[in-house]
Amino acid sequence: MPSHRKGSYSVIIDLKRFFQSDGFSEKLTHTMDMSGMELGGVKPFCAPVEAGVSLTSFGGSVVLEAQVEFSLTMPCDRCFETVTRDYAYRFTHTLVRELASEEDDGELILVEDGRLDLDGLLQEDILLELPAKFLCREDCEGLCPKCGKNLNEGPCGCERREIDPRLEALKAFLVLEED
Ligand SMILES: [Zn+2]
Ligand SMILES: [Zn+2]
Incomplete structure (x- = not known):
């Protein structure tokens, strides 16, 4: 050096x-x-x-x-x-x-x-x-937006759902159809 x-x-x-x-x-x-x-x-x-x-x-x-x-x-x-x-x-x-x-x-x-x-x-x-x-x-991977854990060190256990709101609406509709 x-x-x-x-x-x-x-x-x-x-x-x-x-x-x-x-x-x-x-x-x-x-x-x-x-x-x-x-x-x-x-x-x-x-x-x-x-x-x-x-x-x-x-x-x-x-x-x-x-x-x-x-x-x-x-x-x-x-x-x-x-x-x-x-x-x-x-x-x-x-x-x-x-x-x-x-x-x-x-x-x-x-x-x-x-x-x-x-x-x-x-x-x-x-x-x-x-x-x-x-x-x-x-x-x-950055930090978990919920608990702040450094995600490079492994998953934190928080639920990480990244669902498009349009798909979410569709899912609700499908559930209704089943009923
Ligand atoms: Zn980093
Ligand atoms: Zn977390």
């Missing part, structure tokens, strides 16, 4: 030499501290975020490819058990010094002064990609 860095480090990458020559390439690994980031009232980035980044200049722009790995520790949206889940995402961006047209197609990232805020970019990527629901596992 990498040691947990205290405080917030921000890495600024000077892209001038990339913009100046074609085929210039560099790989780097970067550890980010996102422990202060709050999501839904908790701070789920307990461990540092690990990023592998490659930068390649091409035609006056720079292609950035990043592989980020991190874990989230927070309560499940269904059963409220606190769990840690691992995630790995891959991002690609094209960095340019100027935009050819006023149209912003979202693919290009403008780095006017040639100084890339790597942490800012990666953190924004991660936050945009996070799942809308955080579940301890995809088939989490």
Whole structure:
């Protein structure tokens, strides 16, 4: 386990030499501290975020490819058990010094002064990609609406009838028919 860095480090990458020559390439690994980031009232980035980044200049722009790995520790949206889940995402961006047209197609990232805020970019990527629901596992059973038991640990014994009200009406009708 990498040691947990205290405080917030921000890495600024000077892209001038990339913009100046074609085929210039560099790989780097970067550890980010996102422990202060709050999501839904908790701070789920307990461990540092690990990023592998490659930068390649091409035609006056720079292609950035990043592989980020991190874990989230927070309560499940269904059963409220606190769990840690691992995630790995891959991002690609094209960095340019100027935009050819006023149209912003979202693919290009403008780095006017040639100084890339790597942490800012990666953190924004991660936050945009996070799942809308955080579940301890995809088939989490959640809590019993009656007694509140965590149904992942087994059934609670409450009667769990999930009958469509229309079927319920039909059932009553059938019973009447029998009589
Ligand atoms: Zn759960
Ligand atoms: Zn129950």
